[in-house]
């Protein structure tokens with residue numbers, strides 16, 4: 001989190017609010033946040049914002065200058081617009097954009113890790129920068145033909161989160177998508193039949209689209225620190241399945257936890273932890 005729906009709604013709201021605004025000040029209080037050094041941040045001073053868009057889970061702020069700002073929230077960031085600059089030192093602040101009308105756009109990050117990042121790039125360098133160049137086709141609104149992009153070697157749960165294969169899905173929404181499609185997280189893409197691929201595609205479009213519709217109703221600026229996530233499966237292990245009522249289970253995979261319904265997704269079988277086998281190797 002945040003994933004495609006959260007980044008998309010943030011981009012929509014901020015695009016409407018920031019279009020035409022002039023940047024007067026920019027600073028990066030997050031020590032490791034800025035991942036570029038040329039052009040310098042000062043190249044944004046006096047620039048007018050022409051739009052704020054999303055690519056995968058990245059934000060792109062385009063301007064009337066030859067530079068664009070790319071930002072990624074990683075797992076705990078927020079991009080928030082306030083009517084006035086922070087009055088005291090905000091320990092969550094990573095990047096601050098002051099606007100001519102006194103408003104301030106803040107890239108903030110919660111928790112102990114500093115992983116959110118920003119890059120200021122020339123427009124020419126934008127598409128070839130590794131952050132964007134390696135992204136696969138967008139998961140929403142029109143995902144790629146799944147039989148062409150999902151190779152057979154990895155479990156569905158891993159491949160759907162691979163941004164080079166399909167862009168925008170992370171560890172929260174993948175649980176919801178696989179539950180909607182009634183597919184096991186450990187199924188291999190090469191084993192999926194035509195109907196299963198169709199169900200998966202439908203689940204991707206409807207799950208991500210449904211989340212966006214929810215956010216369109218539930219959110220306004222500033223984006224809150226705690227998002228009203230409409231998740232039913234992810235992190236809901238122990239709760240009853242919203243479809244069949246069976247207890248949702250959890251399985252450890254690599255360094256995270258997958259939630260699923262055994263009756264809907266794995267023919268009643270409990271999945272085995274894949275974390276232990278790795279430690280014993």
Ligand SMILES: [Zn+2]
Pocket residue numbers: 241242243244245246261262263264265
């Ligand atoms: Zn179920």
